[in-house]
Amino acid sequence: MRVFWQKGFEATSLDDLTGAxxxxxxxxxxxxxxxxxxxxxxxxxxxxxxxxxxxEVADTAEGDAVAAMMQAxxxxxxxxxxxxxxxxxxxxxxxxxxxAAIGRxxxxxxxxxxxxxxxxxxxxxxxxxxxxxxxxxxGTLALRKAGVPADRIDRTLQQARSVLSP
Amino acid sequence: MRVFWQKGFEATSLDDLTGAxxxxxxxxxxxxxxxxxxxxxxxxxxxxxxxxxxxEVADTAEGDAVAAMMQAxxxxxxxxxxxxxxxxxxxxxxxxxxxAAIGRxxxxxxxxxxxxxxxxxxxxxxxxxxxxxxxxxxGTLALRKAGVPADRIDRTLQQARSVLSP
DNA sequence: GTCTTTCTGAAACGCTCGGTCCAGAAACAT
DNA sequence: ATGTTTCTGGACCGAGCGTTTCAGAAAGAC
Numbered sequence: 001m002r003v004f005w006q007k008g009f010e011a012t013s014l015d016d017l018t019g020a021x022x023x024x025x026x027x028x029x030x031x032x033x034x035x036x037x038x039x040x041x042x043x044x045x046x047x048x049x050x051x052x053x054x055x056e057v058a059d060t061a062e063g064d065a066v067a068a069m070m071q072a073x074x075x076x077x078x079x080x081x082x083x084x085x086x087x088x089x090x091x092x093x094x095x096x097x098x099x100a101a102i103g104r105x106x107x108x109x110x111x112x113x114x115x116x117x118x119x120x121x122x123x124x125x126x127x128x129x130x131x132x133x134x135x136x137x138x139g140t141l142a143l144r145k146a147g148v149p150a151d152r153i154d155r156t157l158q159q160a161r162s163v164l165s166p
Numbered sequence: 167m168r169v170f171w172q173k174g175f176e177a178t179s180l181d182d183l184t185g186a187x188x189x190x191x192x193x194x195x196x197x198x199x200x201x202x203x204x205x206x207x208x209x210x211x212x213x214x215x216x217x218x219x220x221x222e223v224a225d226t227a228e229g230d231a232v233a234a235m236m237q238a239x240x241x242x243x244x245x246x247x248x249x250x251x252x253x254x255x256x257x258x259x260x261x262x263x264x265x266a267a268i269g270r271x272x273x274x275x276x277x278x279x280x281x282x283x284x285x286x287x288x289x290x291x292x293x294x295x296x297x298x299x300x301x302x303x304x305g306t307l308a309l310r311k312a313g314v315p316a317d318r319i320d321r322t323l324q325q326a327r328s329v330l331s332p
Numbered sequence: 333g334t335c336t337t338t339c340t341g342a343a344a345c346g347c348t349c350g351g352t353c354c355a356g357a358a359a360c361a362t
Numbered sequence: 363a364t365g366t367t368t369c370t371g372g373a374c375c376g377a378g379c380g381t382t383t384c385a386g387a388a389a390g391a392c
Contacts, residue, residue, distance in 0.1 A: 008176075008257060010176045010177060011176060013348080013349065013350085014349075014350060014351080015348095015349095023370090024369090024370050024371055024372085025350095025351080025352090025370090025371085025372085026352085026353080026354090026369080026370055026371075026372090027369070027370060027371095029350095029351070029352075030368095030369075030370090034350080034351080035350065035351090081260050082256070086256070086308050087256055087257075089308050089311050089312045090248070090252070090253055090256040090257065090308065090311060091174060091253075091256065091257055093311045093312050093313070094247050094311055097313075100311070100312050100313045101313075103308075103311075103312040104312045104313055104314060107308070107309060107312055107314070128321050128322055128324075128325035129325055129326075131309075131318070131321075131322040131325075132302065132322050132323075132325055132326035134305070135302050135305030135306050135308075135309060135322060135326075136298065136301050136302045136305055136326075137305070138304075138305035138308050139300070139301030139302055139303070139304040139305030139306075140301045140305075142252050142255050142256065142269075142273070142301075142304050143273060143297075143301060145255050145256060145259045145260055145266070145269075146255045146259050146266050146269040146270045146273055147259070147263075147266045147267075147270055148270060148273070152297070155294050155297075156294055156297040156298050156301060157298075158294075159294035159295055159297075159298055160295075160298035160301075160302075179378080179379070179380085180379075180380060180381080181378095181379095189340090190339090190340050190341055190342085191340090191341085191342090191380095191381080191382090192339080192340055192341075192342090192382085192383085192384090193339070193340060193341095195380095195381070195382075196338095196339075196340090200380080200381080201380065201381095
């Protein structure tokens, strides 16, 4: 998962994978069906993990939970290259429906977490606002990858939040 | 440019390019230095074109110019796969500073167009808001690529705009 | 016409890719 | 120790990649 995260699917070679896992090629193919299969499993794993972490951020945030979630999404500290699933959506979803489906499910879960954070009693009513928050956080990932300074991105998020808040 | 747009850099082969241009391999290498060089030129061309179009959308919009711009950015009708430059930022910018630089310049120009549309007299004062608009539009591109229905995306944009408006 | 320059189709180059194969090492049971 | 099963390093495969090369066609100059 970590290798795919760093390099993307196409740019990751079998040698990269076996090297990172300490496996020989034969063991690799004895354990996994193919690079594709491993990749899809890595995506599922990433999604589960990411959603669990985000939920924890939302639950343990002191003060504004939405702000904490946006910060976590927009600045994946430790994550080597933004959000793995967003990268994959951009790279592969238009040509691979399985990837698109995993990505769709992941994004919808994020929106739901936002909606619950905004209004725990009536999350359905704030669904569109939740969607706006998550789209905004995802958008800033592109800025970050392009090398826009972190403080400018933070100001953007802060500005958006202060206006989007109820 | 169109081929790179559809398939991304890595997935585009020399045969794809020469086929689309009606050139033989020798003519291709006689005209361009390499796939890389052609790619960077295609990016520059795309950026120029896209900014010109967006400016025209902003200038000729009847009613809310910001809304028209966001619609244009988020739904690249005719564009085969979202915004070429956003795709490239995701795929290549972390490993190629030249791509990152072109992307950064492009994003900054988009923000400036938004700022001018929001307040022609004092664009600098609304820079952060402009940045939020463009990040939001870019974020929805990911939703679209993942296959989220268009009407949901439109509602998201509308919701965000109505709250972000001054 | 002929000479010169510019172009181009096709073959080939060296390399890397994802995936397969198998002789033999390692582990285990008896 | 022996027989059986499980694993693995490394060679190998066919295919595709970006790039180079070059004989010969096309075009132009005179």
